[in-house]
């Protein structure tokens with residue numbers, strides 16, 4: 114019975130890395146593709162909005178009740194790795210760092226950059242997550258998705274996904290990523306790949322506030338400029354609203370120092386945007402996705 118995994122009024126603060134968010138009217142954590150399908154049918158039958166989240170590592174969820182049913186995809190886990198061809202098929206909720214480490218152990222090169230990104234495969238595809246000059250699209254072959262409106266499953270290839278910097282067409286579609294296929298490079302030395310993943314992570318630990326709740330970079334970089342550099346230049350490091358603070362380590366991170374609310378974070382985002390507009394004449398575009406506003 115699908116009803117058994119549908120829970121009322123679950124705090125979404127426990128489902129985001131910012132530790133912020135009000136209760137979901139309904140929340141479910143599907144573990145299989147069949148459960149995802151049944152949940153979509155349930156939401157349609159009950160005339161409820163249905164939306165998917167991954168590990169909540171790029172989300173600002175409002176403090177009020179989030180209407181409808183939220184599907185947290187983190188438990189839809191599993192992957193098949195072909196050491197010889199380099200083909201990797203992972204379910205949408207598989208953790209990106211876990212997948213990257215598994216691929217490295219199988220001697221497959223191509224995901225070492227992603228080990229510090231605390232998201233899921235689905236979230237990485239939707240966001241086209243990236244680091245150190247790489248991005249998810251680079252090694253992606255195709256995804257299997259299901260439409261929330263019709264409950265229909267189909268495949269989209271990389272060229273259908275309209276990838277650009279931290280962007281894909283999936284950000285504007287009512288589709289859930291069920292799985293993704295990556296084509297990695299086989300035959301690499303696994304010790305060297307593991308050394309690279311660890312060195313990438315160590316670099317992050319030095320440059321980003323990893324031990325405080327955050328959503329990573331709040332704003333996209335207005336290339337060729339860097340949002341962190343601009344915000345630091347305005348003297349905003351350490352500036353706070355309520356429990357939300359512009360990180361003293363990296364100015365493009367907002368950290369939750371003490372019971373921050375979505376309202377605190379939203380206000381801080383607006384203040385930064387206004388100061389940047391006043392001084393530099395352009396609006397910094399948020400990377401973080403807002404839900405329930």
Ligand SMILES: Cc1cc2nc3c(=O)[nH]c(=O)nc-3n(C[C@H](O)[C@H](O)[C@H](O)COP(=O)(O)OP(=O)(O)OC[C@H]3O[C@@H](n4cnc5c(N)ncnc54)[C@H](O)[C@@H]3O)c2cc1C
Pocket residue numbers: 130165166167168169170171172186205206229230231232233234235236237238239240241242243244284288289290291323327328329330402
């Ligand atoms: C400490 C830290 C470091 C970070 N470093 C980086 C970095 O270096 N590079 C980078 O790009 N990002 C980084 N991020 C941001 C974040 O981890 C990425 O954007 C990540 O890809 C989000 O994945 P997620 O599963 O958490 O998605 P969520 O934040 O849960 O969701 C993001 C968007 O994807 C949608 N979504 C999620 N899963 C699915 C699915 N299965 N089907 C359909 N839609 C879905 C959601 O609705 C939402 O619109 C960092 C975050 C933190 C906290």
Ligand SMILES: NC(=O)C1=CN([C@@H]2O[C@H](COP(=O)(O)OP(=O)(O)OC[C@H]3O[C@@H](n4cnc5c(N)ncnc54)[C@H](OP(=O)(O)O)[C@@H]3O)[C@@H](O)[C@H]2O)C=CC1
Pocket residue numbers: 130131208210211214228229230231232311314322323324325326327328
């Ligand atoms: N600032 C923030 O808001 C947040 C930051 N983070 C950071 O993001 C990064 C990714 O987090 P997360 O998604 O939890 O994934 P992690 O990379 O921490 O863990 C994923 C998997 O990798 C294994 N692992 C971790 N480090 C090593 C290592 N040195 N050698 C071998 N295996 C290892 C873990 O094993 P095991 O379980 O045995 O440790 C786990 O199975 C982490 O650095 C984490 O600290 C995460 C969440 C929020």
Ligand SMILES: C=C(O[C@H]1[C@H](O)[C@@H](CO)O[C@H](OP(=O)(O)OP(=O)(O)OC[C@H]2O[C@@H](n3ccc(=O)[nH]c3=O)[C@H](O)[C@@H]2O)[C@@H]1NC(C)=O)C(=O)O
Pocket residue numbers: 243244245246320328329330331332333334339340341342343345362363364365400
């Ligand atoms: C964390 C994220 O991704 C990160 C990704 O991890 C890193 C590493 O590749 O590169 C991007 O950050 P970034 O451009 O801020 O990279 P960094 O190398 O930290 O900084 C760029 C430049 O800005 C300067 N900088 C940074 C922070 C700061 O407070 N002050 C400052 O002057 C740095 O000295 C450096 O010269 C991604 N951010 C964006 C918006 O593209 C994310 O998207 O959530």
